[in-house]
Amino acid sequence: xxxxxxxxxxVGLVTxxxxxxxxxxxxxxxxxxxxxxxxxxxxxxIYEPGLEKxxxxxxxxxxxxxxxxxxxxxxxxxxxxxxxxxxxxxxGSADLKxxxxxxxxIGKLLTDYKVLVDKSTVPVGTAExxxxxxxxxxxxxxxxxxxxxxxxxxxxxxxxxxxxRVVIGTSSxxxxxxxxxxxxxxxxxxxxxxxxxxxxxxxxxxxxxxxLATKISFMNEIAQLCEKLGADVDMVRLGIGSDDRIGKRFLxxxxxxxxxxxxxxxxxxxxxxxxxxxxxxxxxxxxDVNEKQKLHLLPKVRRYFKDDLKGKHFALWGLAFKPNTDxxxxxxxxxxxxxxLAAGATVTAFDPEAMKNVRQAIGDRINYAENQYDALxxxxxxxxxxxxxxxxxxxxxxxxxxxxxKAIFDGRNLFDVAAIAELGFHYESIGRKAVxxxxx
Ligand code: UDX
Numbered sequence: 001x002x003x004x005x006x007x008x009x010x011v012g013l014v015t016x017x018x019x020x021x022x023x024x025x026x027x028x029x030x031x032x033x034x035x036x037x038x039x040x041x042x043x044x045x046i047y048e049p050g051l052e053k054x055x056x057x058x059x060x061x062x063x064x065x066x067x068x069x070x071x072x073x074x075x076x077x078x079x080x081x082x083x084x085x086x087x088x089x090x091x092g093s094a095d096l097k098x099x100x101x102x103x104x105x106i107g108k109l110l111t112d113y114k115v116l117v118d119k120s121t122v123p124v125g126t127a128e129x130x131x132x133x134x135x136x137x138x139x140x141x142x143x144x145x146x147x148x149x150x151x152x153x154x155x156x157x158x159x160x161x162x163x164x165r166v167v168i169g170t171s172s173x174x175x176x177x178x179x180x181x182x183x184x185x186x187x188x189x190x191x192x193x194x195x196x197x198x199x200x201x202x203x204x205x206x207x208x209x210x211x212l213a214t215k216i217s218f219m220n221e222i223a224q225l226c227e228k229l230g231a232d233v234d235m236v237r238l239g240i241g242s243d244d245r246i247g248k249r250f251l252x253x254x255x256x257x258x259x260x261x262x263x264x265x266x267x268x269x270x271x272x273x274x275x276x277x278x279x280x281x282x283x284x285x286x287x288d289v290n291e292k293q294k295l296h297l298l299p300k301v302r303r304y305f306k307d308d309l310k311g312k313h314f315a316l317w318g319l320a321f322k323p324n325t326d327x328x329x330x331x332x333x334x335x336x337x338x339x340x341l342a343a344g345a346t347v348t349a350f351d352p353e354a355m356k357n358v359r360q361a362i363g364d365r366i367n368y369a370e371n372q373y374d375a376l377x378x379x380x381x382x383x384x385x386x387x388x389x390x391x392x393x394x395x396x397x398x399x400x401x402x403x404x405x406k407a408i409f410d411g412r413n414l415f416d417v418a419a420i421a422e423l424g425f426h427y428e429s430i431g432r433k434a435v436x437x438x439x440x
Contacts, residue, residue, distance in 0.1 A: 001182055004029060004077035006102055008039060008066065010046055010156075010260075011119055011149050012083030017051060018160040020058035022185040027065045029073035040066040047326045047353055050157040070102075071109045079178060080106065081147075082130070083119040092267040093275075094123050103130045107137030115175045117145045121205050121265060123272050127169070127198035143175035146198045148205035153259065154324030161186060166193045169201020206272070209265040210283055215250045216257045217289040223253035223431025224296075233431025234413065253430045255385060255411035256293035258321030258330035263290070294332040297383060297409045298339050300428045304381070304407055310344035315379035315403070317372055318386025318412075319351035319358045326353035328361065332411065333385035337366055350375040352388055376402035381426075387412035396423050406437060 001024045005016040008030040020026040030036050035045055042059055044052045058064040067073045074080050084102060086094040099120060106116065116134065118127060127144045134142060146169035151159045163186055168179045176195055187193055196204070223233040233253050241248035257263070266283055273280040305312055321331035328334060333349070340347055348367040349358065355368050369375035372391065376382060376399060384391060392414050400406055400423075407426040408415070417435060420427045426437035 001025070001079065001178075002077045003027070003079050003081065003182070004074040005081045005083055005119075006030075006070065006073070006106075007083035007085070007098075007120075008032075008035060008045070009083065009085060010048070010153070011151065012081070013039075013044075013046060013055070014048065014051060014151060014156045014160055015081055015083055015119060015149070016064060017055045017058060018157065018186075019182070020063040021054050021161070023063070024182070025063055026058075027067060027073045027077065029067055029070050031068060033068050036066045036068050048156050049154060049324055054157065070105055074106065074109060074114070077114065079115045079117060079182060081117045081119045086120045086122055088264050088267060092271040094121065094264075094268050096122065096126060096129065099126065100129060100133045103133035104136055107134040110134070110138045110140060110142060113141045113143075113174075115143050115145055115178055117147045117179070118202075119147060119149055121148060121209075121261070121268075122146075122202060123268060124199050124202045124206075126202060143170060143172040144198065145170040145172075145175050145179055146201035147179065148201060150205075150208060153327055154322065162189065163187070163191060165191055167196065167201050167204050168193060169196050169198040169204075171197055206265050206269040209261055210269050210286070212250050213257055213262045213266050213290070214282060214286050216252075216254075216262075217286040217293070219251050219253045220256065220293045220296075220430075221289055226431040227434075230433070231431075232417075232433065236431075253413070254293075254387075255296055255332040255336075255430070256290045258294075258332055259327060260329045263287075263330045294335040295339060296430065297336065297411050297428070300434070301340075301381065301383065301409050302343075304405075304409075304426060304428075309340065312345045312380045313378060314340055314345055314347050315369075315375040315382045316347050316349040316366075317351075317375065317382065317384045317391050318388055319349055320354035320386050320388075323386055323388045324353075326357055328354050328357045331385075334358070334361070336383065336385060336411075337362070341365060348375045348377075348379065351386065352390065354386075373398050373402065378402070378404065380404045381407035381409060384408065384410045384412055384414060387414060396420075396425075400424075 003019050003024050003026045005012045005028045008028045016026045016028040084098040089095040127146050131144045166183045226233040237251045240246050241251050270280050270283045319333045348369050350369040350372045410429040413429045421435040427435040
């Protein structure tokens with residue numbers, strides 16, 4: 001099949017590459033000339049494990065092409081995906097100017113039947129708006145489909161190639177057939193393609209992300225309670241997670257959810273609810289809990305240093321909002337850094353992938369280390385903000401010899417409490433017993 005993908009950001013690039021991988025002829029369109037040149041020359045523009053190999057192969061074999069020319073890009077395509085940004089506007093609602101702008105442009109260019117697919121996360125009712133935007137300039141036949149993505153950064157290729165489900169929202173039989181055909185190689189193992197109307201598909205995306213964010217905030221509150229009641233959140237997690245109705249996944253407490261999706265989507269759903277005079281009470285609490293959770297480690301750090309962080313120096317392991325990505329959008333680490341700097345402390349950070357982005361965002365307000373152990377040198381304590389695998393079994397001897405105090409504040413529960421107590425560390429994590437040692 002011939003496919004066009006408009007927008008070569010994260011979702012667009014993964015979508016285009018994965019459709020090329022199943023033998024389709026894919027043209028990706030973007031207005032950013034430099035980016036298109038880079039991509040056409042085999043230079044991948046995002047960090048996503050496993051993507052580069054597929055990208056290069058499909059590029060080489062001619063199934064994946066890049067252009068800035070929308071007209072040429074969509075000319076022969078039977079399906080055109082819109083994978084455009086929907087940044088939150090000032091009031092928290094998704095800004096549709098890019099999606100609707102491109103829809104209008106496409107309307108001017110259409111000469112035959114095509115299916116236009118909303119891949120971006122867009123508020124309920126957007127499919128109708130996209131339809132109207134195209135129809136401004138085109139009176140022929142076309143269909144709009146809402147086909148939300150459920151890709152996690154770091155495992156996006158796997159999520160795309162082996163989806164738990166594919167959601168296709170359309171009221172057109174013709175579009176439904178084409179979309180079913182396109183997705184058939186991805187659901188051979190029997191995972192469902194769920195067909196529904198456009199509005200339900202649009203809401204499904206927000207409901208999925210908001211539900212997962214709720215699960216996290218709920219566990220973060222249970223963790224708070226564990227600390228106060230002397231229970232262990234890891235045990236509670238295992239105890240509840242083995243109930244199928246609850247499920248084992250997404251029950252890990254931490255220092256809050258971040259990234260490009262959860263914070264934006266929860267906020268947007270609250271806003272959409274308000275517009276139809278519905279107060280989505282749970283989600284207000286979910287956001288509130290998350291804001292507080294990002295800074296949950298700081299009172300512990302302050303207490304240890306007797307409320308005086310002035311002149312203290314901290315090693316920070318992890319900057320990305322989660323492991324296996326260089327994405328720092330809404331990353332808890334950035335909030336922690338701001339608090340530490342405001343209190344007069346200094347920070348040396350290490351992250352395997354995200355240091356470049358942080359340097360771009362906040363420059364030299366903190367120091368950056370070559371590796372996780374260099375970050376420790378001369379630090380008063382270690383703070384852990386991202387659960388990169390390489391932080392999980394560190395050389396504790398090196399930590400002991402580099403830190404001024406044997407103190408670790410762990411926002412991701414990486415270490416076994418009993419084992420670390422044995423090593424003589426002061427160790428505080430989330431929802432588990434604190435191991436307290438005196439600050440020298
Ligand atoms: C998410 C959704 O999973 C994906 O389906 C959607 O399309 C986009 O948003 P992503 O933002 O890449 O994907 O990250 P994900 O792995 O889902 O984690 C989101 C956040 O939740 C991270 O900040 C992570 O640290 C946090 N999290 C996750 C927890 O705090 N505890 C958990 O148990 C799981």
